[in-house]
Each structure stands twice: as C-alpha cells, then as structure tokens.
Amino acid sequence: MNYILKDENAIYYECGYSCDNALFIKLGSEAFFLTDGRYMIDANEQVQNATVIIERDLYAKANELLKQSTIKKLIYDPKEWTIFFFEKLTFGLKIKLKAKPDFSHKKRIIKSSEEIKILTVATQLGANAFDIFAERITEEGFGSSEYTLTYMAKTALSNYGEYELSFDPIVAVNANAAKPHALPTENLLDKGDLLLVDAGLKYKRYCSDRTRTVFANSNFSFDTKQKFKRKKIQKAYDTVLKAHDNAIAKARSGMKAKKIDALTRDIITKAGFGEYYVHSTGHGVGLDIHEMPYISSKSDTIIEDGMVYTIEPGIYIPNEFGIRIEDMVAMVNGRAMVL
Numbered sequence: 001m002n003y004i005l006k007d008e009n010a011i012y013y014e015c016g017y018s019c020d021n022a023l024f025i026k027l028g029s030e031a032f033f034l035t036d037g038r039y040m041i042d043a044n045e046q047v048q049n050a051t052v053i054i055e056r057d058l059y060a061k062a063n064e065l066l067k068q069s070t071i072k073k074l075i076y077d078p079k080e081w082t083i084f085f086f087e088k089l090t091f092g093l094k095i096k097l098k099a100k101p102d103f104s105h106k107k108r109i110i111k112s113s114e115e116i117k118i119l120t121v122a123t124q125l126g127a128n129a130f131d132i133f134a135e136r137i138t139e140e141g142f143g144s145s146e147y148t149l150t151y152m153a154k155t156a157l158s159n160y161g162e163y164e165l166s167f168d169p170i171v172a173v174n175a176n177a178a179k180p181h182a183l184p185t186e187n188l189l190d191k192g193d194l195l196l197v198d199a200g201l202k203y204k205r206y207c208s209d210r211t212r213t214v215f216a217n218s219n220f221s222f223d224t225k226q227k228f229k230r231k232k233i234q235k236a237y238d239t240v241l242k243a244h245d246n247a248i249a250k251a252r253s254g255m256k257a258k259k260i261d262a263l264t265r266d267i268i269t270k271a272g273f274g275e276y277y278v279h280s281t282g283h284g285v286g287l288d289i290h291e292m293p294y295i296s297s298k299s300d301t302i303i304e305d306g307m308v309y310t311i312e313p314g315i316y317i318p319n320e321f322g323i324r325i326e327d328m329v330a331m332v333n334g335r336a337m338v339l
Helices: 008-015 037-046 058-068 083-090 103-107 113-141 146-158 174-178 231-250 257-270
Strands: 002-005 022-027 030-035 051-054 073-076 096-099 170-173 193-199 210-216 282-284 291-295 308-311 314-317 321-324 327-332 335-338
Touching: 002 008, 002 103, 008 022, 008 030, 008 103, 022 058, 030 037, 030 058, 037 051, 058 083, 103 291, 113 146, 113 193, 113 210, 113 308, 113 327, 146 170, 146 193, 170 174, 174 193, 174 314, 174 321, 193 321, 210 321, 231 257, 231 308, 231 314, 231 321, 231 327, 231 335, 257 291, 291 308
Parallel strands: 002 073, 030 051, 073 096
Antiparallel strands: 002 022, 022 030, 170 193, 193 210, 282 291, 282 308, 308 327, 314 321, 327 335
16 A cells, blocks of 8 residues: 555654654555654654655655656545645656545554553543642632633643643633633632533543533542532533443444444433533544544444544533533443543
C-alpha cells in the first residue's frame, strides 16, 4: 500500500515520532520521514522503520520522491491537506491520487493491548487529577470565577507541566453547564452550586477524557454519587447516571454503535428529557481526543474488541443547568471495561 500522511498523530502511529513540520510517505516496503533541520536530532533518534530525510522544502522533496518512484497510485486523507500544500505536493505528478477520508483513524480504530495499557494509565492519571482539583476547590476555589477554576484545572491535570492536556478543560457553573462545550465566564462558584468539569490529559501522547457533574459543597468529591437540593436537578442527574451505567453494563462486541447510543438515549427520553440530550453517546479516544468509533444514533459501525470510546450521556436545559457523566471504556472479551 502506498500512502502519504501529514497529520502529526497519524505520522506518530506509523513511526513513533512526529513534529509540527513533517511528512510520512509509505511506498511499498519503503518508508520515508521528511522534516526540517530543527528536528534532525530527535528524528534521527526516535523515528522507527523509516528513512529520515532532512529538507527545508518538504513538499518539493516529497514531489521528487514520488516522481522517482514506480508507483501508480497514492492514498491520501483529504482532511489533512490545504489546497496550497496539496497543489505543491502534486505539481506535475502522473500518479493516481486516491482520497480516503479518515485513513489513519480507520487503521487505528482497534487498539492493541499495549495501547489499552497506555490509555488505562492516562485515564487513571486523569482521575487522580480530578481528585486533586476537588481538594484545591475545597481549599481555595469557592468564590473564584470559571476562568480561575479553569486555570486551576489545567495545573492539576498537567501536574504543573508534566503532562499535556487532551483539550482545554470545560469548567462550568450552574446555567453555563447547559452548554455542552461551555467557555469560561466570570461566573463565581459558591457552595451549593452545580459544577460540571470535562477534562483529560495525555500520557505517552494518548488522551484521557472524563466528565463529572457535582453538587459543590465543603469536602465534595467527583464521585458519581451526588445529592442536589433541587428535585429537578436530582431527577436529571439520576437519569443521566442510569443511562451511563446502563450503556456500560449492556454494551457488547458485535453490537452496532447506534444500539449502544440507544442504551443511553432511550432512558433519557423515557424520563422526559429527550429533547435536552443534544449530542451523541460517545466517541473513540486514542492519539486524538476524537477518533473512531462514533457512538451515535446514525452509526452502523460494528463494535469490536479493542475499541476504546467514551460513554457520556447528558441533559442540558437552557438557562437552568447541564449534566454530563463520562467515562472511557475498552471492549475486552466482548464487554465494556471502564478504564
């Protein structure tokens, strides 16, 4: 198979190293990693099973390699390319270019046992960071804005720079939590508020992803057992938790992804909150925070052992509150194992 990759994580998956200016070309049994002189030392030390080529103009060099080759077809992922760089790469080429969207994601959909071990460590480190964040809020977080709380979350997750973050944390109080991808505001956290936190960190480049919604009071924790003062919030919370637990308990290898989505959606709909469940049940996680499989009501993907994805049902009532509970699972021996 002949293909070219531009995405950092796609390249890393192939050869164990990537950077922000690189190309990876696979031509039959030969592989080439192209980058510039800034990354020469790291590339020569870390790239596996590929010839390292140092050039200032990667695209001109890639064009030259392809013209010198005898291949007739080259696969690429159109999602990775801008028109400018694609035209530069393909100038004068007579090779047939075949677009395969999500080419690398499809290769990575089944995780190896080693990848699952790494993802397990990532999720455990993330869970530990949630505990540290809860302690810091209890000690100094009440009265702070969502901006300040977000900064506190970043320091807890990264352990002051030791780990990269999977994404910018979502830290939302009360009505702001009704926005699934809420941005921080000047809202202050008071005791007795609803607090939603969605965050993750990277371990050996692999992501974690976790969401908890809590009744923030003295000595609170990010445990899934929560008691709220408002009956409406408690009902919504219990419904989301039931949907979350049901999907994890009943997910099986061999099911279609949309069946797993139904394991959460049916419960939320029957409880009268269906219109407030505005996203899919989950998504794959790996080197990217969003990968295949996608656990949605429209997905016919067959779930298989080795797939890793989130279960994250939610209820979002505008101008009132939002609730989401999320864990990552791996399909092992036909069942969903919480990482």
